[in-house]
Amino acid sequence: MSLFNDVAGYWFEGAVRTLDAIGRGFGSQVSADPAPVTPYDVIYEGGKVSLRHYRAQNRIHATPIVLVYALIKRPFVMDLQPGKSVVESLLKQGFDVYLTDWIPPTREDAWRGFDAYVNQDLANAVRAVQIEENVEQVHLLGYCFGALLSVLYTALHPENVKNLVTLAVPFDMGVRELSIYHLMDQVDDSAVELITKIYGNCPAWMVNMGFTAMSPVHHALDKYVGLYRNAERDGYAEMFDLFERWMSSDVPLAGQIFREMTGDLFKRNLLAKGEMKIADRPVDLRNITCPLLNVVADLDDVVHPNSSLPLPEKVGSADRRNLTFPTGHIGAVVSAGAIKKLWPQVGGWLADRE
Amino acid sequence: MSIKQSGMTEDLGKLFQAAWVDLPTAAVKRLFAGDDNAAQGAVSEAGWKAYDAWIRLANDASNRIYANPTFGAMTGRGIQAGLQVTRVVDAVASAIFGNLWPAIGLPTATDVQALRTDVKALREELRTVRERAVEEQSEDRDDHAYAAAHGADSAGRDAAIIWNGYKPEPKRAARKGGKKSVAL
Numbered sequence: 001m002s003l004f005n006d007v008a009g010y011w012f013e014g015a016v017r018t019l020d021a022i023g024r025g026f027g028s029q030v031s032a033d034p035a036p037v038t039p040y041d042v043i044y045e046g047g048k049v050s051l052r053h054y055r056a057q058n059r060i061h062a063t064p065i066v067l068v069y070a071l072i073k074r075p076f077v078m079d080l081q082p083g084k085s086v087v088e089s090l091l092k093q094g095f096d097v098y099l100t101d102w103i104p105p106t107r108e109d110a111w112r113g114f115d116a117y118v119n120q121d122l123a124n125a126v127r128a129v130q131i132e133e134n135v136e137q138v139h140l141l142g143y144c145f146g147a148l149l150s151v152l153y154t155a156l157h158p159e160n161v162k163n164l165v166t167l168a169v170p171f172d173m174g175v176r177e178l179s180i181y182h183l184m185d186q187v188d189d190s191a192v193e194l195i196t197k198i199y200g201n202c203p204a205w206m207v208n209m210g211f212t213a214m215s216p217v218h219h220a221l222d223k224y225v226g227l228y229r230n231a232e233r234d235g236y237a238e239m240f241d242l243f244e245r246w247m248s249s250d251v252p253l254a255g256q257i258f259r260e261m262t263g264d265l266f267k268r269n270l271l272a273k274g275e276m277k278i279a280d281r282p283v284d285l286r287n288i289t290c291p292l293l294n295v296v297a298d299l300d301d302v303v304h305p306n307s308s309l310p311l312p313e314k315v316g317s318a319d320r321r322n323l324t325f326p327t328g329h330i331g332a333v334v335s336a337g338a339i340k341k342l343w344p345q346v347g348g349w350l351a352d353r354e
Numbered sequence: 355m356s357i358k359q360s361g362m363t364e365d366l367g368k369l370f371q372a373a374w375v376d377l378p379t380a381a382v383k384r385l386f387a388g389d390d391n392a393a394q395g396a397v398s399e400a401g402w403k404a405y406d407a408w409i410r411l412a413n414d415a416s417n418r419i420y421a422n423p424t425f426g427a428m429t430g431r432g433i434q435a436g437l438q439v440t441r442v443v444d445a446v447a448s449a450i451f452g453n454l455w456p457a458i459g460l461p462t463a464t465d466v467q468a469l470r471t472d473v474k475a476l477r478e479e480l481r482t483v484r485e486r487a488v489e490e491q492s493e494d495r496d497d498h499a500y501a502a503a504h505g506a507d508s509a510g511r512d513a514a515i516i517w518n519g520y521k522p523e524p525k526r527a528a529r530k531g532g533k534k535s536v537a538l
Contacts, residue, residue, distance in 0.1 A: 186429055191430070194438065
């Protein structure tokens with residue numbers, strides 16, 4: 001009987017948590033983030049980006065890492081818990097880390113597309129790091145949508161990037177291995193136009209709905225049963241709470257970038273075809289000549305591995321490789337296995353190319 | 355598709371085995387074993403095995419539904435229709451609340467928002483005035499304390515702060531042919 005009572009209790013708490021997130025507009029309010037695990041300073045804020053600086057206690061490497069986070073959820077997942085933090089792992093390896101904390105767009109920001117995010121905000125953030133550190137180049141490390149922004153930035157501003165690391169990058173959007181993508185195919189351009197006409201941006205609840213729809217059984221039941229089964233495990237419940245908080249921290253996606261993402265990338269796959277333009281400037285991936293490490297999560301159910309794997313073939317770098325790791329999309333940044341085995345490899349790869 | 359088909363068949367087989375073979379067998383064993391912990395663990399293990407197989411099947415089913423063109427087309431049309439309805443509702447609400455609502459003398463959200471902004475500005479103004487008054491009072495207090503501490507030295511200043519009823523006489527007009535004042 002305890003099984004049903006407990007799972008029902010967890011389910012109820014989850015439902016309240018979701019309603020609460022809807023009430024406060026998901027991650028639109030930055031103040032709803034949990035307390036930071038690793039201390040940082042904000043060294044730059046402009047446009048829609050706030051740049052955090054995490055300082056290594058024993059800094060070994062002169063070139064800092066700029067961690068480019070995705071636009072659609074809050075970035076605290078990169079620094080979730082002591083021992084389960086990508087930021088902490090990189091600091092321990094002697095790198096100073098800068099993290100892009102994207103400020104949620106309001107209706108007035110609906111005009112923001114890839115040009116605004118890549119050529120203005122990200123470019124300004126990298127410039128701020130160059131000035132702060134007095135360096136000419138930085139290591140760029142992008143996660144998911146952030147990896148896509150990093151690829152675009154490096155193709156357009158190659159002189160500023162020493163090494164590029166992409167993690168779970170949605171590159172070849174022609175891949176339809178995940179069934180949710182078939183469903184998304186049915187949302188045509190006119191629906192996207194309607195969304196931006198009604199809301200200005202793609203609302204946070206819609207982004208959240210997309211994530212939930214990717215694995216409905218998991219979100220409706222299995223994760224609560226998982227909590228019941230692992231309740232005795234040390235720290236599991238705490239991690240579950242933090243993780244759920246992150247899952248409901250979606251932020252709206254600015255109208256223009258939502259249009260470009262769904263039309264130019266998802267439907268027409270222009271980046272992989274080499275036909276993408278940002279502000280009328282072609283994005284030529286052969287301009288990426290710095291070393292590239294493309295990290296692919298083998299069990300990724302958000303960005304299918306086949307969507308990430310072709311990236312190295314398209315860039316102009318001589319030093320390029322895929323690194324596959326047996327984990328999921330989010331496990332790559334929060335699982336104990338990834339923190340223990342994957343991130344030291346990433347740090348080592350960067351250190352070798354310092 | 356054939357790989358997916360075989361995966362589903364495999365999952366169905368596992369579910370069948372767990373639910374109809376492993377679970378009843380473990381339950382019967384437990385029945386005869388009494389309070390044996392191992393037997394109880396076996397029942398629990400078989401139960402979870404059945405659950406896991408069921409979850410895999412449910413996931414597989416949801417994936418199949420998503421990949422189904424008819425379901426996709428229906429969802430696409432549903433989303434489109436939902437958005438159009440939202441747009442029409444927004445337009446109707448805007449027409450009603452933009453024009454008809456004020457016509458019957460009720461405030462719109464914009465009016466309420468404007469009032470809120472006014473109240474906020476007034477609060478700010480009040481706060482500033484209050485702060486200024488408190489500062490002035492504290493300056494007065496400081497001056498009194500200074501006067502008390504410095505006695506006769508500050509007598510002149512005290513006089514300047516507290517009005518003692520003295521009114522200066524009005525300035526007389528300069529006499530014609532008199533000395534002109536010199537600006538220093």
